[in-house]
Amino acid sequence: MRICITRSSRFAYSETFIRDQINGIAQWAEVHTLHSGRLPEKKEDGSPLNSKLFWVLHKLVKGFLGRNNYFGEYGIKKYLKEHKIEVVLANYGMPAAHMAPICKKMGIPLIAIFHGHDATDKKLLATYKDKYIRLFQDAHYTIAVSEEMKKRLLIAGAVPEKLVLIPYGVDINKFKPIESNAIKNTFLAVGRFAGKKGPMYTIRAFSKVLLRFPQAKLVMVGGKTGLYEECAKLVSELGIQDSVEFTGILNSEQVAQKMSEALAFVQHSLTASNGDMEGTPLGILEASASALPVVSTLHGGIKEAIIHNETGYLVEEKDENAMADFMIKLLEDPERAQQMGINGRKHISKNYHQETQIRKIYDLAASTIKN
The missing domain is CATH 3.40.50.2000 (Glycogen Phosphorylase B;)
Structure with a gap:
């Protein structure tokens, strides 16, 4: 053909x-x-x-x-x-x-x-x-x-x-869990700094997490375009520069490595002012395949890719307080986080x-x- x-x-x-x-x-x-x-x-x-x-x-x-x-x-x-x-x-x-x-x-x-x-x-x-x-x-x-x-x-x-x-x-052979005895306190976000991906909501939610867990880290992967300058400015205004890393664009192998080093994946997807919405964000699928619990929103295809309370947590759009609460919950119970990640990989293997x-x-x- x-x-x-x-x-x-x-x-x-x-x-x-x-x-x-x-x-x-x-x-x-x-x-x-x-x-x-x-x-x-x-x-x-x-x-x-x-x-x-x-x-x-x-x-x-x-x-x-x-x-x-x-x-x-x-x-x-x-x-x-x-x-x-x-x-x-x-x-x-x-x-x-x-x-x-x-x-x-x-x-x-x-x-x-x-x-x-x-x-x-x-x-x-x-x-x-x-x-x-x-x-x-x-x-x-x-x-x-x-x-x-x-x-x-x-x-x-x-x-x-x-x-x-x-x-x-998702290529589940590329995105897969890697055994590590290291204590993980890093949240990972991967994607363009676009309005519909809600990066500023993620940053504000993370700043609330730091009040409870000051050693936590947020790594944001994506090209330094779109809302990047606004996000960098917000991080500076909140005084959390030492806790947030902007990596720029990484290839899929590098992203997979970052996922192996993280506790969880975070993305506050929402409907942009022009109506623009996500389809099914690939980063969320890759994270779940990597056995990471996902904290995201009740938005687009995310509602199908992530099972609330089983493979991750989903909050209403723009509810950064609820997002922060669930991020804290994962830091408080790393064993629960690990089990949710395992559940997520099974879900991806079966359906994606x-x-x-x-x-x-x-x-x-x-x-x-x-x-």
Whole structure:
């Protein structure tokens, strides 16, 4: 089977789930990838799909008509035809909406995969309202990564019988518990400093933990963009610089090592002011696979990934006091924390095994060709 997988960016450090998707499906099919832009402009090696002349003409015509056109679509159509693509997997709703009319014209099945903001951002949903309706009608399947996202997509007009739930998977061989006799007092947070990840709520909750356990540590992994400056300023204002570490971007192996050194994983996910929500945060799945208890919020796919009182603790969004209380509870009872981590790994192994989840996407793609 020849599959084309599209994505809006090739090297986005936060999109390991798409790179895993590509590598996983490549075990069973011939995979081609296109990237850069909501309407892909480049091949996997970075070379353009269109000539400079066609690219300029596309931008000019799009500026005049307000939509994609022959010049922008030419290179994509040529690529799909030359490589005899049998099915397209489009990551994110916006690129999928732009790929839908192309695939329809060429008679190539399309599967749209939504991940988070593409299904929840209010402005984006308003802008793409009509395009999404056409996408839902023309796509062979639409994939949501959480039950909450399924509900949102149905409200946006998704066709129920074409809507499939496939959460992300985790490589449980990479993210696994490592035996250690060291006394752990570190809380780990991994992710972009984005509004919907609530990093400032996490910091304020941690500052309350320090009043009870002054030796506790908070390690925050993520690129120093977005709300990073505000977070660094908050840490300084609270006078807890010696207890908080900002590592910057780390690769997956380094993140796995940090997880092996932590007591628990923390992330205060919430609905941003623009409506943007998480799908199912990969960092939380990786932490649970690493046998870390998770303290997070009743938000998006987290409500399915973490079982309250069994694999971690979930609080209402913006309730930093409750978050602090549960972090303190884990420090007070490390044996309980360890057992919750063990429960979490079992839950991930059963419901979020990476190969199993990626295989579901592949099987769905294969079914579109068979049918």
